[in-house]
Amino acid sequence: xxxxxxxxxxxxxxxxxxxxxxxxxxxxxxxxxxxxxxxxxxxxxxxxxxxxxxxxxxxxxxxxxxxxxxxxxxxxxxxxxxxxxxxxxxxxxxxxxxxxxxxxxxxxxxxxxxxxxxxxxxxxxxxxxxxxxxxxxxxxxxxxxxxxxxxxxxxxxxxxxx
Amino acid sequence: xxxxxxxxxxxxxxxxxxxxxxxxxxxxxxxxxxxxxxxxxxxxxxxxxxxxxxxxxxxxxxxxxxxxxxxxxxxxxxxxxxxxxxxxxxxxxxxxxxxxxxxxxxxxxxxxxxxxxxxxxxxxxxxxxxxxxxxxxxxxxxxxxxxxxxxxxxxxxxxxxxxxxxxxxxxxxxxxxxxxxxxxxxxxxxxxxxxxxxxxxxxxxxxxxxxxxxxxxxxxxxxxxxxxxxxxxxxxxxxxxxxxxxxxxxxxxxxxxxxxxxxxxxxxxxxxxxxxxxxxxxxxxxxxxxxxxxxxxxxxxxxxxxxxxxxxxxxxxxxxxxxxxxxx
Numbered sequence: 192x193x194x195x196x197x198x199x200x201x202x203x204x205x206x207x208x209x210x211x212x213x214x215x216x217x218x219x220x221x222x223x224x225x226x227x228x229x230x231x232x233x234x235x236x237x238x239x240x241x242x243x244x245x246x247x248x249x250x251x252x253x254x255x256x257x258x259x260x261x262x263x264x265x266x267x268x269x270x271x272x273x274x275x276x277x278x279x280x281x282x283x284x285x286x287x288x289x290x291x292x293x294x295x296x297x298x299x300x301x302x303x304x305x306x307x308x309x310x311x312x313x314x315x316x317x318x319x320x321x322x323x324x325x326x327x328x329x330x331x332x333x334x335x336x337x338x339x340x341x342x343x344x345x346x347x348x349x350x351x352x353x
Numbered sequence: 354x355x356x357x358x359x360x361x362x363x364x365x366x367x368x369x370x371x372x373x374x375x376x377x378x379x380x381x382x383x384x385x386x387x388x389x390x391x392x393x394x395x396x397x398x399x400x401x402x403x404x405x406x407x408x409x410x411x412x413x414x415x416x417x418x419x420x421x422x423x424x425x426x427x428x429x430x431x432x433x434x435x436x437x438x439x440x441x442x443x444x445x446x447x448x449x450x451x452x453x454x455x456x457x458x459x460x461x462x463x464x465x466x467x468x469x470x471x472x473x474x475x476x477x478x479x480x481x482x483x484x485x486x487x488x489x490x491x492x493x494x495x496x497x498x499x500x501x502x503x504x505x506x507x508x509x510x511x512x513x514x515x516x517x518x519x520x521x522x523x524x525x526x527x528x529x530x531x532x533x534x535x536x537x538x539x540x541x542x543x544x545x546x547x548x549x550x551x552x553x554x555x556x557x558x559x560x561x562x563x564x565x566x567x568x569x570x571x572x573x574x575x576x577x578x579x580x581x582x583x584x585x586x587x588x589x590x591x592x593x594x595x596x597x598x599x600x601x602x603x604x605x606x607x608x609x610x611x612x613x614x615x616x617x618x619x620x621x622x623x624x625x626x627x628x629x630x631x632x633x634x635x636x637x638x639x640x641x642x643x644x645x646x647x648x649x650x651x652x653x654x655x656x657x658x659x660x661x662x663x664x665x666x667x668x669x670x671x672x673x674x675x676x677x678x679x680x681x
Contacts, residue, residue, distance in 0.1 A: 198541040203530055205545055205596035212594035219552050219590075249552055251523070320633050325524045325553060 285313025400461035417488035
């Protein structure tokens, strides 16, 4: 073949796309919202919990819609479980804010509105990143976190299969 | 490169007999500069003259012999002391004696074998050169002239396409196809990516050309990977049934032919990396070995043809195939 000949650059044959595939709903729908922070409890036992609503059409999740309440330490638990069992690099959580928990502060500490909002945003980013990771989707801890009302800390860690 | 000893009394020059008509090509030096050198092919005769010029024509030049050599050698940068010569020819031009005037010596290396292509890489260099030496008691007068050698291949009769279905189970299934398995340096890679299942949020897709230079043997093997090209082929989220075309012109990139286990010292291989990036910047990729040839009409035996791999067969590490996997 001489170098002067023009190469054939025509496209390879491709199957025409089915119109229901082209215009149908995408099969990668996954949205998790964190909202409605509420501070419960009295005195030292006070804490803030957030509502976590998930909507998805991924078949690996048993429920297509779920709504649970979680607190910051639940997120920490999830991060530890994933770091131990899965091979993924887990994204960082928003800070623990230990300084805010010291006494003699001028403001509300960790119950300050602006802080709660900052934390809410950080948690939302965190959970969306993780839930979309194909390797994390195989972990039972993630499914329990997202879709079961309470987290059973004595659960048996393992993988989820279709 | 010539040595300028203390009180140089003679100068040596190398001139090719067909310097006017012979083609010159650009070749990268070790420092990365591009320079022009005379181009030779395997089997061609290398002939010319050595011109010895005396700086002081009335003084005698004593010498221990004059010779010219044609050398093809492989230099590993981490082992500069050991040059591996795979071609070494010598012609004696003069026996020990003395000269009172400048001299011209003709030489001819007939039908010299030049089995490998000249290559200047990251950790290894393969070069051919002429070296004229005037031996003296204290220091020799040496002159070297590098030449460049290109290898030739005919267009392979059988050049099957590469077609494979890969993915992550129940998450992402694609079928990719490249129209050939062997391309020449000015060729065009024509292909397509067909999406069978998309359950992740893809942001864009690109094709990278990776050059892998392998030096050393046994436990001392060292791979140097270099991304020669990154070419985006899709921007946006695909859905099932979509087919994305690929058209990548190779002439725009600095490529060399694939070199397999040259003199058992080094290899240069090329890979196509198909990379999908999702909305969280996670990268999913499939690496595929392919061959690059330099083509001309002259018939020279071709190398081994990479067989088409059937679906589901285990990956072939020899061709750099890896199972589809994700980065964390």
